[in-house]
Amino acid sequence: MNGEHSATTDERDEQTTDDTRTQTMTTDRSRLCRTFQTAPAAVPRENTAKYLDSGLSATGFQKPDWLVPDIEDGTAPDMKSEALDNVVDRLPDAEFVGEVWPRVEWSYEDERFRDRGREQIRTLVREVGEFVDGVVVPKVGRLDDVKRAERVVAEAEREYGYAEGSVGLSVIVESARAVSDLREISQWGGESRLHGLVFGPVDYTAELGGRELDGQPPTWDSLLWRLSNEASANGLVALGGPFDRLFGERAGVRFYNGEAYADQVEREAQVGLDGSWSLHPNQTAQANRVHMPSPSELAGDVQRIESFHEAKGDGTGAVVVDGQMVDEATYKNFVNTVETVTVIHEVAPEQTTTLYDEELLDRAFDLDL
Amino acid sequence: MNGEHSATTDERDEQTTDDTRTQTMTTDRSRLCRTFQTAPAAVPRENTAKYLDSGLSATGFQKPDWLVPDIEDGTAPDMKSEALDNVVDRLPDAEFVGEVWPRVEWSYEDERFRDRGREQIRTLVREVGEFVDGVVVPKVGRLDDVKRAERVVAEAEREYGYAEGSVGLSVIVESARAVSDLREISQWGGESRLHGLVFGPVDYTAELGGRELDGQPPTWDSLLWRLSNEASANGLVALGGPFDRLFGERAGVRFYNGEAYADQVEREAQVGLDGSWSLHPNQTAQANRVHMPSPSELAGDVQRIESFHEAKGDGTGAVVVDGQMVDEATYKNFVNTVETVTVIHEVAPEQTTTLYDEELLDRAFDLDL
Amino acid sequence: MNGEHSATTDERDEQTTDDTRTQTMTTDRSRLCRTFQTAPAAVPRENTAKYLDSGLSATGFQKPDWLVPDIEDGTAPDMKSEALDNVVDRLPDAEFVGEVWPRVEWSYEDERFRDRGREQIRTLVREVGEFVDGVVVPKVGRLDDVKRAERVVAEAEREYGYAEGSVGLSVIVESARAVSDLREISQWGGESRLHGLVFGPVDYTAELGGRELDGQPPTWDSLLWRLSNEASANGLVALGGPFDRLFGERAGVRFYNGEAYADQVEREAQVGLDGSWSLHPNQTAQANRVHMPSPSELAGDVQRIESFHEAKGDGTGAVVVDGQMVDEATYKNFVNTVETVTVIHEVAPEQTTTLYDEELLDRAFDLDL
Incomplete structure (x- = not known):
């Protein structure tokens, strides 16, 4: 508006x-x-x-x-x-x-x-x-x-x-x-x-x-x-x-x-x-x-992004998180989840803070996407 | 033919x-x-x-x-x-x-x-x-x-x-x-x-x-x-x-x-x-x-058209019939029902007179569409 | 390959x-x-x-x-x-x-x-x-x-x-x-x-x-x-x-x-x-x-093709096989079944010989399509 x-x-x-x-x-x-x-x-x-x-x-x-x-x-x-x-x-x-x-x-x-x-x-x-x-x-x-x-x-x-x-x-x-x-x-x-x-x-x-x-x-x-x-x-x-x-x-x-x-x-x-x-x-x-990611969707994707970043820091190209092989293509989907939550948080913070743990939100917003 | x-x-x-x-x-x-x-x-x-x-x-x-x-x-x-x-x-x-x-x-x-x-x-x-x-x-x-x-x-x-x-x-x-x-x-x-x-x-x-x-x-x-x-x-x-x-x-x-x-x-x-x-x-x-309107579909739509005409005569733009707001757009659908019955009546009057009450048919055909 | x-x-x-x-x-x-x-x-x-x-x-x-x-x-x-x-x-x-x-x-x-x-x-x-x-x-x-x-x-x-x-x-x-x-x-x-x-x-x-x-x-x-x-x-x-x-x-x-x-x-x-x-x-x-014809599909279609050929030899145009009228259009579908089996037999004979009777395969391959 x-x-x-x-x-x-x-x-x-x-x-x-x-x-x-x-x-x-x-x-x-x-x-x-x-x-x-x-x-x-x-x-x-x-x-x-x-x-x-x-x-x-x-x-x-x-x-x-x-x-x-x-x-x-x-x-x-x-x-x-x-x-x-x-x-x-x-x-x-x-x-x-x-x-x-x-x-x-x-x-x-x-x-x-x-x-x-x-x-x-x-x-x-x-x-x-x-x-x-x-x-x-x-x-x-x-x-x-x-x-x-x-x-x-x-x-x-x-x-x-x-x-x-x-x-x-x-x-x-x-x-x-x-x-x-x-x-x-x-x-x-x-x-x-x-x-x-x-x-x-x-x-x-x-x-x-x-x-x-x-x-x-x-x-x-x-x-x-x-x-x-x-x-x-x-x-x-x-x-x-x-x-x-x-x-x-x-x-x-x-x-x-x-x-x-x-x-x-x-x-x-x-x-x-x-x-x-x-x-x-x-x-x-x-x-x-x-139409918003569930808490477990957000938690899972935040963790996958963190692991992916860590692994890339180690110089390995492929990362397996919870049995799933994560590459650039799948990585993009995890990023989408976090970006959606970020946008919702901007226009409706009362919804995100009600639905998600404060700690989880902090981890999500701390990510370097 | x-x-x-x-x-x-x-x-x-x-x-x-x-x-x-x-x-x-x-x-x-x-x-x-x-x-x-x-x-x-x-x-x-x-x-x-x-x-x-x-x-x-x-x-x-x-x-x-x-x-x-x-x-x-x-x-x-x-x-x-x-x-x-x-x-x-x-x-x-x-x-x-x-x-x-x-x-x-x-x-x-x-x-x-x-x-x-x-x-x-x-x-x-x-x-x-x-x-x-x-x-x-x-x-x-x-x-x-x-x-x-x-x-x-x-x-x-x-x-x-x-x-x-x-x-x-x-x-x-x-x-x-x-x-x-x-x-x-x-x-x-x-x-x-x-x-x-x-x-x-x-x-x-x-x-x-x-x-x-x-x-x-x-x-x-x-x-x-x-x-x-x-x-x-x-x-x-x-x-x-x-x-x-x-x-x-x-x-x-x-x-x-x-x-x-x-x-x-x-x-x-x-x-x-x-x-x-x-x-x-x-x-x-x-x-x-x-593929023809049921008797209750016809009866309902005839009544809605009658009420719509009456209300327009009164100078009101919007009409509520059986709880449904009737405007020009919805009116068109009621008209379609009556027109379909009219066409069927022309080629197969024995079908229309068997399915619908005589009184209902008369009301339908009397409408000024 | x-x-x-x-x-x-x-x-x-x-x-x-x-x-x-x-x-x-x-x-x-x-x-x-x-x-x-x-x-x-x-x-x-x-x-x-x-x-x-x-x-x-x-x-x-x-x-x-x-x-x-x-x-x-x-x-x-x-x-x-x-x-x-x-x-x-x-x-x-x-x-x-x-x-x-x-x-x-x-x-x-x-x-x-x-x-x-x-x-x-x-x-x-x-x-x-x-x-x-x-x-x-x-x-x-x-x-x-x-x-x-x-x-x-x-x-x-x-x-x-x-x-x-x-x-x-x-x-x-x-x-x-x-x-x-x-x-x-x-x-x-x-x-x-x-x-x-x-x-x-x-x-x-x-x-x-x-x-x-x-x-x-x-x-x-x-x-x-x-x-x-x-x-x-x-x-x-x-x-x-x-x-x-x-x-x-x-x-x-x-x-x-x-x-x-x-x-x-x-x-x-x-x-x-x-x-x-x-x-x-x-x-x-x-x-x-x-994705391959079942034995009964193959058997049925082989028989229909045989009957169709026989009937055409007799000079009749239409053939009824198992109650189904067979014309050129339906005939084509029976031929497709046999052709599919023929192609599979070329690349994977161990599959066709396992699935179908030897006698049925012989009849299929003997057909003049």
Whole structure:
């Protein structure tokens, strides 16, 4: 939620345009997005910014890496303008430490939505450009439509005097056309201001005519794999879609549906998505945890790096740690774990100090990577 | 089974070449194909057209949306010419209300099959061009091969005086090359006479060298997903492959394998395939049912549309129906349900009046969409 | 392990560049690779070539179709040069009948690894070019990087006087970029010296940031399907990745993990991969068996071919064998089975004579295909 992105963007572009540089994964990690929490920017309550305020002031594991003030589907049609006002009003004074990415309106197939989206983007950049990390554009179509959205951001950025690339773009992949062009969009995106690919299962299922039979909606596993692959190939972040069965009920008691959500988040983490969509502080807390190294992962990798350094000091090339042969390639993975923890520690120290031993953190931060 | 397609084709082309028009899904729906029933066009019985006659005179839920007189693999090599004769003989007097799509011979890798296919297509267009909706071409290869098949249809159409686009083309996707080019074939197809993408698992499994281990053939789920996605992205229909274990037997009794087939059809419907392949009137009856809105889906969506109209009349933008916020985007999905039922009612009123209450149908047809 | 490949390569190129020729599957089969067994080319034992020697002298079902002396990740950094020496020393006198494909170092993202790989390839071609069938290049990136590796092989081949195409190339698909470009790499590969696409799950999972949760690493099923499809579409072989949990332990007893490995190999065979990766003679024995026709498959197909020939002699076009209608298309699949067995019999007669009855083999080899 500040103006450092142009440097980050440049860094990333350099790395992804040259196959021979150090792996882009490291860069993915430095752009932390374990949680993509949408908050309706206006709701019919006394304080219409209730959910926005709540997201901006969240603490501990409930603080999302990305807060997404939602001016699109989460906000009723007759409250769109109040939603935009709320965002403009709240961002300057918020003390939120993560990134802020408002979601605007858009549609590859309907110009009216694009016109509204353009106005929303222009207002956001003009009024609070220095307080947003980028905008989230939903319902994009083929590559041409994504480029069209990018031009809107670029124009607003230029018109209101921001450095090129300082306002990022993430898109929601929820049309058959966007999926058909996923490779092309991602490859173009690796050299543009595009940062995130977010899956939108509800619209996607409707567009394909998918059906929920026996209560099981399609899970689109192959699509998640491709999203993860294309994001990794091009230095982008890939994020899962929302899980909207927030609450279950049995024998008269209503309860937070924590098992089912964690299952979804774990499936997403397994195929390498960087983060998950959250609709609720509890979901944020769970997704933040699943998408960070466990204490034993961190402890193991710190120890392997220490042993590797020691062995290299001895002049030996190969090191065996806990029965695993460590070379430059595997070493890189251990480093990734520590770098991820380092980045999380910067934006959410209350999470790292809660999850890991102080001594372990000290050893991790003392490493010469 | 008549000459109205050129208009339909033009309509579709206009919609799919401009990203900004109304979603193509509506168009998919207007080209109903819940069931793709192949009938061997000649069999070694006294009446060699036995299955063809039976398909053409089917009624109720056993009437397929598309009847596919099969001159290819379903007909023995020495009966091909009689098969063609049967189709030419039976179509003019049939009172079949669905679409008719004969399957001819073809092969991307064998010119002899293509030569026979060309002659079969020319004969069909010359003799019964006004009674077929298109031809089904199997074993296509890369995009170039699909274009080659398209040129054969275009030439026959021109030579025998039919309007451009009046004879459609559907292809069976059953080679590794067609799957490799699926995106390119579909994108080209969205602007051509191509209407349907049909999966052919038997040849496909043989070509990839897939094995049936422990009695389980590969299900190719990822391929079905891509078929569904590319069809939706380009305004085509996507159809599943045949299920040939028609009958089971246990403890001495042989019975129709209805559970296993319905399971396959439900899996296909779940990922958004428009229809399923049928080899038997029972399969047709089941697939027709799975691929149409259930009575409660129709009732729910009719009510949501009614409430939405009422609320808009009141000047409110957002409407909450049964706890769901209804906006223009979700509204579109409700409309799709009603439009699908409307199209089914046109070609198979005995199915709609059997499945839905008369009162519900009246409410659906009274809506001003 | 000899110099016949240029002919094989030419044959294949001719077939794959013309869609209209006989199916490439037959060609896949003639390039047998049921097992891709890596053997560290140097280990810190008294005989540093212990595993290499063991692989080169394996017999029976433990003899791999491809032996892969591993100079890359299987060999410690400080033993690379001894590993290369061992390969150069052992190959000329080995009496191994399968193919030999050393794995060298490479990395799309690190020039140092590519420099070492180039030197290793040049040394191998110069010293033992006539004894290797090709080289295995790991960690390739996009198509450009694969072409870069191909040029290294082509230059060495030319410089040391080998016929063009006599030294093959197989690549390990283990980066997001290679997967993103899989269609392009494979299509280019179908007309080049590229022979094999081998999946590398460990690096791939690390690159995507995949996680092993609840002890289950991701299985990347969709990727295996695409690998199989692209290999089939372009006349290449597709191979699964290593299974490294070689041994299990329970109640104090350590045992070879044969069930889990066979499960993986069967899953790979089911989707049409040509072979599996082996790290151990037991794995080789299992994968060789799973990837060859079972005795009943061979017996059935031999009988169907015999009946088909008999019926054609009688002048009938269609033949029904065991209730299945046999035409030219299905006939081709039966022929594939017999051809596969014929090729296996050439390189591993002890396997075919162990698995099949002598009488059945005689009938198979007597067929006029």
